[in-house]
Amino acid sequence: MSVRRIDPLGFYLLPAGEAAENPTELLQSEHLPAALTTLGPCFDWILIDSPPTGPIADTIVLRQQADGCLLVVRSGKTPREAVTEAIAQLGAGFVQGIVLNALEGMEAGYRKYYGYPAQ
Numbered sequence: 001m002s003v004r005r006i007d008p009l010g011f012y013l014l015p016a017g018e019a020a021e022n023p024t025e026l027l028q029s030e031h032l033p034a035a036l037t038t039l040g041p042c043f044d045w046i047l048i049d050s051p052p053t054g055p056i057a058d059t060i061v062l063r064q065q066a067d068g069c070l071l072v073v074r075s076g077k078t079p080r081e082a083v084t085e086a087i088a089q090l091g092a093g094f095v096q097g098i099v100l101n102a103l104e105g106m107e108a109g110y111r112k113y114y115g116y117p118a119q
Contacts, residue, residue: 063094070096071090083098
């Protein structure tokens, strides 16, 4: 598996590969810290996509490897209590921000900017 450049955005992507039988065990191996140590000096930011917070152990394991997190919250779907609980679970100082996605009623100009047809 190798890091791929995504043009024209200038982003880089390290694909996850095939699904693991036990992803939490894989995250707890020496491979993740080694990859982050190797890649860290090459990038200003490394974003790790993960499952939702909650009873899934992946979030707790990844928290040990990260400097902070962005919560992604689906507009009109994610209950406020779930956001509050996630912030409490992760720690308010660890949560660097919240990304609100699937927002209905975006102005036509913004929709066009993000590649959505005007309504």
